Amino acid sequence: MNTKEILKAINIEKIRADFPILQREVNGKPLVYFDNGATTQKPKQVxxxxxxxxxxxxxxxxxxxxxxxxxxxxxxxxxxxxxxxxxxxxxxxxxxxxxxxxxxxxxxxxxxxxxxxxxxxxxxxxxxxxxxxxxxxxxxxxxxxxxxxxxxxxxxxxxxxxxxxxxxxxxxxxxxxxxxxxxxxxxxxxxxxxxxxxxxxxxxxxxxxxxxxxxxxxxxxxxxxxxxxxxxxxxxxxxxxxxxxxxxxxxxxxxxxxxxxxxxxxxxxxxxxxxxxxxxxxxxxxxxxxxxxxxxxxxxxELGLEQIKAYEDELLAYATAELSQVEGVRFIGTAAQKSSVISFVVDGTHPYDIGVILDKLGIAVRTGHHCAQPVMERFGIPGTVRMSLAMYNTKAEVDTLVEGLKRALKMLL
CATH class of the missing domain: 3.40.640.10 (Type I PLP-dependent aspartate aminotransferase-like (Major domain))
Known part of the structure; x- marks a missing residue:
């Protein structure tokens, strides 16, 4: 199958239904989990x-x-x-x-x-x-x-x-x-x-x-x-x-x-x-x-790594494009070949403060040096906000994060 056929064949709602934790709320909001680089959630089968x-x-x-x-x-x-x-x-x-x-x-x-x-x-x-x-x-x-x-x-x-x-x-x-x-x-x-x-x-x-x-x-x-x-x-x-x-x-x-x-x-x-x-x-x-x-x-x-990669690549491209529209966002890591991680900073803010506000909105991201302090030193920053994607994430969740980030920046800048 080509990429379009692969993406059409993926039933994201069925996949999300396999992960019970994705149905819960955090701080009264539906959980949006973008900390998959730290650990992924577990399907009911596991x-x-x-x-x-x-x-x-x-x-x-x-x-x-x-x-x-x-x-x-x-x-x-x-x-x-x-x-x-x-x-x-x-x-x-x-x-x-x-x-x-x-x-x-x-x-x-x-x-x-x-x-x-x-x-x-x-x-x-x-x-x-x-x-x-x-x-x-x-x-x-x-x-x-x-x-x-x-x-x-x-x-x-x-x-x-x-x-x-x-x-x-x-x-x-x-x-x-x-x-x-x-x-x-x-x-x-x-x-x-x-x-x-x-x-x-x-x-x-x-x-x-x-x-x-x-x-x-x-x-x-x-x-x-x-x-x-x-x-x-x-x-x-x-x-x-x-x-x-x-x-x-x-x-x-x-x-x-x-x-x-x-x-x-x-x-x-x-x-x-x-x-x-x-x-x-x-x-x-x-x-x-x-x-x-x-x-x-x-x-x-069962899902197939080819299908997973195609879906995550599309989601990564979408999230990168949407975040790039947020004023002040500066990406750390813009390699030509990337997997499902977006790290960014906003000058005038601290990543931790952004992460705390996003958490109040039910959005889980990772902030800090990500156990990679030499990387942060290379770019002259204390840390980043890291959004790491998984196969159960959606474009709607990306939109939620973008709106949450805009709200956080209004409070911090």
Whole structure:
């Protein structure tokens, strides 16, 4: 189908009906939720799956021979297979289930760093990273005496690939960057960036926390070495996420934590570690969240990521055009390729004050530095108002936000 046919086929009211929280009011007004970059709301299918797990399945996984343990284990491993298909991983055991993007990045920084990075070695990150993809590498640099090198960006919020190419040296051990900026909405040319790194035999960690819910991601087509994302940003539960890693790299890395499922045999003389993926899954996992993440994947697959992207792209264009008509609005992040994030400031106001007034009108936006303080420093601002879109948002909601913003500015200016 072409874009017009895709958009015509989408039943937005049916989608919205699947999300119970969208029917509620905030401060006496219908909820308008534009904080999807922080976390998405959950469809009834996921909510019901949580109750079903605790009512019918609750048991620990991978350890019991009894019925409940077996069905819980089977359901948990079904999610792993769904994740494998969702990101097109070659092997099921390349999918590690974690607490979220932050833990996944810390796992690679710790385990890969412990084995392959030493004093004087170099790590490349980008100027638009979330703190979760900066701080773990800084901690590694402090521990090992290695060096962090930063890919700069231009005034539109696009990375400078010429400088990126120049950052590589014989000491470069890993490059890590975001697929989509949580603060700017920039979609980075990650396939080209991965290929550049591989020309220097440097592996890449790709932060896809703001990507997998908006577009199809294929780890084999990208040839990415590590990919990380979170369940709660893709309509699933909190406290669960994913680390994908190429089999050879995961096998070469030491484990992250000790205990539980990550062992094969233990004695006081020696411990033998388990095979993948369990080598990196110590302790009892967030079983309910892991199982119910599978329901979120089913929901996304049923709607289709191609359809979701087409609808969100149209909504992004509409919201950008409407907000640009509001006097004083200045966009932060105007890259040619963007996903469903609009960050803006209004000179003479503070983002927090705008956010508070919008909240009184039932409109949820995010204000501040969005855990991306270096981005804000690059643009010389303390923070932005961030409007982040999801597949259940509507043009009518955009209109409500625009009118609310005009009302807020009348009060503040």
């Amino acid at each position: 909510i019901d799956a949580v109750a079903h797990y605790y009512e019918q399945m609750n048991s620990n996984v991978h350890r019991g021979v009894h019925y409940l343990s077996q069905i819980s284990t089977d359901a948990f491993e079904v999610t792993r297979r769904k994740l494998q298909a969702f990101i097109h991983a070659e092997h099921e055991h390349e999918v590690i289930i974690t607490k979220g993007t932050t833990e996944s990045i810390n796992m690679v920084a710790t385990c890969y760093g412990r084995k392959f990075i030493g004093e004087g070695d170099e790590i490349i990150v980008s100027a638009m990273e979330h703190h979760s993809n900066i701080v773990p590498w800084q901690m590694l640099c402090d521990e090992k005496g290695c060096v962090l090198k930063v890919i700069p960006m231009n005034d539109r919020g696009e990375l400078d690939l010429d400088v990126y190419k120049s950052l590589f040296s014989s000491k470069t051990k890993i490059a890590t960057f975001t697929y989509v900026s949580n603060a700017l909405g920039t979609i980075n040319p990650v396939k080209e960036m991965i290929d550049i790194a591989h020309e220097h035999q440097v592996p890449v960690l790709l932060d896809a926390a703001q990507a997998v819910q908006h577009m199809a991601v294929d780890v084999q087509a990208l040839d990415v070495d590590f990919l990380v994302f979170s369940g709660h940003k893709m309509y699933g539960p909190t406290g669960v996420g994913v680390l994908y890693g190429k089999e050879a790299l995961l096998n070469a890395m030491p484990p992250y934590q000790g205990g539980g499922d990550m062992i094969k045999e233990v004695s006081f003389e020696k411990t033998t570690y388990n095979e993948l993926p369990f080598k990196f899954e110590a302790g009892t996992p967030n079983i309910e969240a892991g199982i119910c993440l599978g329901e979120a994947i089913d929901y996304l697959n």
